[in-house]
Amino acid sequence: MGATPIDGAAIAEAVLLRLSDERCPLPGPLRLMRDLQPLVAHRLSPYAWRRTLDETMMALAAKDHVALHHAHFHATSKGNRWRDDRFGWRVPAGATWPELRDVHFVAHALKVGRDHRAKAALATGDGLRRVLLERTLGVKLRVDEGLAGIRDVLARYALRQGTVSGDAAVSSHLLTAPQRRAQAATLIKGRAKPDSDHRLIARIAAEQVGSPQTSPSALRMQLLRTYMTGERPLAAARPKAPGTRQPHSPFEPSEFLTEVRNFARQCAQGWSGNRRALISRVFPRLIDAHPDWGLDVGRFKTLLAEAHKAGRLHLVHADLRDKKILDDLAASAIAYHNMILHFIRVEDETSDAA
Numbered sequence: 001m002g003a004t005p006i007d008g009a010a011i012a013e014a015v016l017l018r019l020s021d022e023r024c025p026l027p028g029p030l031r032l033m034r035d036l037q038p039l040v041a042h043r044l045s046p047y048a049w050r051r052t053l054d055e056t057m058m059a060l061a062a063k064d065h066v067a068l069h070h071a072h073f074h075a076t077s078k079g080n081r082w083r084d085d086r087f088g089w090r091v092p093a094g095a096t097w098p099e100l101r102d103v104h105f106v107a108h109a110l111k112v113g114r115d116h117r118a119k120a121a122l123a124t125g126d127g128l129r130r131v132l133l134e135r136t137l138g139v140k141l142r143v144d145e146g147l148a149g150i151r152d153v154l155a156r157y158a159l160r161q162g163t164v165s166g167d168a169a170v171s172s173h174l175l176t177a178p179q180r181r182a183q184a185a186t187l188i189k190g191r192a193k194p195d196s197d198h199r200l201i202a203r204i205a206a207e208q209v210g211s212p213q214t215s216p217s218a219l220r221m222q223l224l225r226t227y228m229t230g231e232r233p234l235a236a237a238r239p240k241a242p243g244t245r246q247p248h249s250p251f252e253p254s255e256f257l258t259e260v261r262n263f264a265r266q267c268a269q270g271w272s273g274n275r276r277a278l279i280s281r282v283f284p285r286l287i288d289a290h291p292d293w294g295l296d297v298g299r300f301k302t303l304l305a306e307a308h309k310a311g312r313l314h315l316v317h318a319d320l321r322d323k324k325i326l327d328d329l330a331a332s333a334i335a336y337h338n339m340i341l342h343f344i345r346v347e348d349e350t351s352d353a354a
Helices: 008-018 029-039 046-062 077-087 097-109 116-121 125-137 147-161 177-185 197-209 216-228 253-266 279-289 297-309 323-332
Strands: 066-069 072-075 276-278 314-316 334-336 339-341 343-345
Touching: 008 029, 008 046, 008 077, 008 097, 008 216, 029 046, 029 216, 046 066, 072 077, 077 097, 097 116, 097 216, 116 125, 125 147, 125 197, 125 216, 147 177, 147 197, 177 197, 197 216, 253 276, 253 279, 253 297, 253 343, 276 279, 276 323, 279 297, 279 323, 279 343, 297 314, 297 334
Parallel strands: none
Antiparallel strands: 066 072, 276 343, 314 343, 334 339
16 A cells, blocks of 8 residues: 555545435445545555544544434534535535535545536536546636547647647648547557547546546546545646746747748738738637637737747738728738738748747
């Protein structure tokens, strides 16, 4: 057994949560020990667990949090209030121990708080993985995000983290589904790469909490065992690779410029040597791809002007005004010194490595 102790407060929380199962007869010492043992079996032998639980029950009884009646434990009103204060929400009446453990205790371990949508999602395997990825990686997933959408979010996350290298280090919007899966798979250490989006997401979720298995039950148990040792599962999030964005900024300047060029190429017009993209047409594509960047059009234009000034991107003026795009020209306008710039030039621009 490992030397890391079990956190006393976590044991008390688990005890009071187990005593919240109103559908089960009030448990005696042996039933309570048996039901909670899987949460601590990785650290405590059966003998050590029984002794630890006895000490916990005596401490809870001394605080009037639990009481023993006819060889059965029950939580007092004071104990229930302490439990709800620790969890941050009122534990529902009528819930069984498996539901209390797999949803409410897991939600507490993941610090879900009062996010009812996330708490409800924990009842299913896919929902559990979605919440786990959001909490450990800091990514944002829509409620209706499908497997392909989660895969693409993970691919963009891998690109930002610097785990993708070589020819694969390009915007995921320019790649096929298998190539995006390969980008996201760089978040997995070693072993063969998954051949489906479902397996990919399951493996990445399992790796975030250090679980060798990918089943929902294995993820929940690993999360709770980590929590019971006094550690917090969120600490399992992958550390940032050197040179990646800092916490105060949602992206690196080089990443921003790469994405601007990618989308400018997609909507550029003109002839070879003079291909240009309207700024107003690039902006919607960028924010659709990166809503987590929180860019508004003003900030977007400021960043473009700064890159233009530094010689890392070329913005150009509209010499000829096509009546069909007057509105787009007006929406694209960036005032720069004594000029008004409207286009992003996508050929012969200075490398952003400059």
